[in-house]
Amino acid sequence: MKSFAFHSPETVPDAFALLNDVSESKLLAGGMTLLPTIKQRLAEPAALIDLAKIPQLSEIAVDEDALVIGAMVRHVDVVTSALVRSKVPMLVHLASGIGDPAVRNRGTIGGSVANNDPSADYPAAVLALDAIIVTDRREIPASTFFTGLFETSLEPSEIITSIRFPIPSTAGYAKFKSPASRYAVVGVCVAKAGGSVRVAVTGSGPCVFRVPEMETALETSFEPAAIASIKIGAAGLNSDIHADAEYRAHLITVMAKKAVAAAIQGL
Amino acid sequence: MIINFTLNGRPRKMDVEPATLVSELLRETLNLTGTHVGCDTSQCGACTVLFNGDAVKSCTLLAPSLDGAALTTIEGLSATSGSNRLHPMQEAFHENHGLQCGFCTPGMVMTAVALATRNPVPTEAEIRHGLEGNLCRCTGYQNIVASIMAGAVAMNAPAIGE
Ligand SMILES: Cc1cc2nc3c(=O)[nH]c(=O)nc-3n(C[C@H](O)[C@H](O)[C@H](O)COP(=O)(O)OP(=O)(O)OC[C@H]3O[C@@H](n4cnc5c(N)ncnc54)[C@H](O)[C@@H]3O)c2cc1C
Ligand code: FES
Ligand code: FES
Numbered sequence: 001m002k003s004f005a006f007h008s009p010e011t012v013p014d015a016f017a018l019l020n021d022v023s024e025s026k027l028l029a030g031g032m033t034l035l036p037t038i039k040q041r042l043a044e045p046a047a048l049i050d051l052a053k054i055p056q057l058s059e060i061a062v063d064e065d066a067l068v069i070g071a072m073v074r075h076v077d078v079v080t081s082a083l084v085r086s087k088v089p090m091l092v093h094l095a096s097g098i099g100d101p102a103v104r105n106r107g108t109i110g111g112s113v114a115n116n117d118p119s120a121d122y123p124a125a126v127l128a129l130d131a132i133i134v135t136d137r138r139e140i141p142a143s144t145f146f147t148g149l150f151e152t153s154l155e156p157s158e159i160i161t162s163i164r165f166p167i168p169s170t171a172g173y174a175k176f177k178s179p180a181s182r183y184a185v186v187g188v189c190v191a192k193a194g195g196s197v198r199v200a201v202t203g204s205g206p207c208v209f210r211v212p213e214m215e216t217a218l219e220t221s222f223e224p225a226a227i228a229s230i231k232i233g234a235a236g237l238n239s240d241i242h243a244d245a246e247y248r249a250h251l252i253t254v255m256a257k258k259a260v261a262a263a264i265q266g267l
Numbered sequence: 268m269i270i271n272f273t274l275n276g277r278p279r280k281m282d283v284e285p286a287t288l289v290s291e292l293l294r295e296t297l298n299l300t301g302t303h304v305g306c307d308t309s310q311c312g313a314c315t316v317l318f319n320g321d322a323v324k325s326c327t328l329l330a331p332s333l334d335g336a337a338l339t340t341i342e343g344l345s346a347t348s349g350s351n352r353l354h355p356m357q358e359a360f361h362e363n364h365g366l367q368c369g370f371c372t373p374g375m376v377m378t379a380v381a382l383a384t385r386n387p388v389p390t391e392a393e394i395r396h397g398l399e400g401n402l403c404r405c406t407g408y409q410n411i412v413a414s415i416m417a418g419a420v421a422m423n424a425p426a427i428g429e
Contacts, residue, residue, distance in 0.1 A: 001286040001288075002286065003284060003285065003286045004285055004286050005285060006268060006285035006329070006331040008331070008334070028329075031327060031328065031329065031332075032309065032327060035288075035309075035327045035328075035329065036308060036309060036327065038286075039307070039308075048285070048329075050331070050332070052332065076321070099399075099400065100312070100399040100400025100401075101322055101378065101381070101382070101397055101399070101400055102309075102312060102315060102322050102323050102324045102378070102400045103309070103324075103400060105318075105321040105322060105323050106323055106324075106327070106328070180310070181310075182399065
């Protein structure tokens with residue numbers, strides 16, 4: 001690795017000041033994506049601003065009708081949180097399927113959402129639950145946050161502080177995973193809030209997207225059978241060694257049905 | 268930069284270059300070569316160590332992150348029983364033929380210790396799920412799972428009179 005400076009601010013404003021003042025600096029969460037990227041020399045930051053020593057970013061709380069998960073909350077913290085389990089059990093199931101134990105012990109929700117990997121799990125939940133990405137300066141709705149392949153609407157020195165998930169009536173997540181990395185080949189999150197349903201798909205396109213046709217069908221009847229005959233077009237979907245676009249299109253309906261079944265069971 | 272941490276139960280103060288991986292620090296500076304580097308890309312788990320009790324991949328952890336933390340490596344396990352005897356999990360791998368070439372073994376044992384500490388009576392399915400980040404090219408995993416079952420029992424058994 002090329003050498004870099006390392007800073008450990010203890011407040012969000014200090015982190016922002018460093019990020020803004022030190023040129024070529026980057027935020028470090030768990031490093032599960034950033035460190036491999038630096039090792040491959042795809043990134044050569046002059047300084048890393050570590051968020052690990054800002055305690056406020058690791059909190060999980062309920063605020064009115066929302067579950068608020070701090071940016072530095074690790075996947076393992078979500079898996080073991082009684083609060084998350086009681087409010088949005090789907091997130092426990094989703095987090096427990098990310099990578100492997102060592103990845104879950106370091107990887108964070110903020111890092112995952114900021115990175116917006118096309119195969120990451122959390123973006124599907126963020127979009128399906130209509131969550132809000134809270135940063136050091138504003139609140140960004142999920143619908144305008146994920147803008148493309150590894151692209152988000154974050155400004156260059158903007159820091160995610162938490163994700164606000166409105167608590168749904170029920171929600172489910174199902175993924176067809178890569179057997180090696182456990183990343184989603186296709187992952188579908190279905191969330192029902194009162195009479196409205198949102199369906200979000202990850203792993204399939206350049207970035208997470210919704211399926212309005214399935215949402216309308218599920219608003220009429222919240223059953224796997226309601227979407228069984230909905231076929232997704234393969235145009236624009238990813239093709240790679242794991243699956244071609246047509247197979248992915250087929251898997252979206254299969255995983256969406258499983259996600260609805262999981263939501264009905266309250267998983 | 269100066270970091271203060273606990274290494275295998277002893278306080279350490281070191282001056283490290285920030286762009287140092289914990290796997291490099293252990294193997295190249297501290298001569299603790301029990302921690303193996305297989306892939307160096309966070310896939311294989313051979314480099315697994317305990318960071319504040321959690322199994323993590325030391326090839327994907329920066330030395331500066333150790334500041335204020337407790338690190339346990341495979342060399343530090345036997346010390347927990349107060350002598351040069353093997354840790355119960357190491358003993359279980361020995362008894363159950365849980366290794367062949369042994370390359371993956373330090374990582375397997377560290378992951379197993381973290382697992383059995385949190386879940387004293389793991390099921391076979393829980394062990395297999397818990398080993399998803401540790402690759403073994405030799406054993407086919409069967410004896411590793413058997414070792415961890417036995418090791419978990421031994422780790423959580425009350426010590427018999429010494
Ligand atoms: C072997 C392996 C398997 C994996 N499997 C899966 C999987 O199955 N599913 C899945 O979803 N993910 C998977 N991941 C990814 C993992 O979930 C991590 O959460 C993800 O890599 C982000 O890592 P991190 O949280 O450590 O962030 P880092 O790597 O530290 O940071 C990632 C990026 O986000 C930026 N960033 C971090 N925090 C913030 C913040 N608060 N505000 C703004 N920007 C920020 C950083 O500057 C960096 O650019 C896997 C990773 C590995 C190594
Ligand atoms: S060497 Fe660290 S995971 Fe393979
Ligand atoms: S014993 Fe050879 S890799 Fe596991």
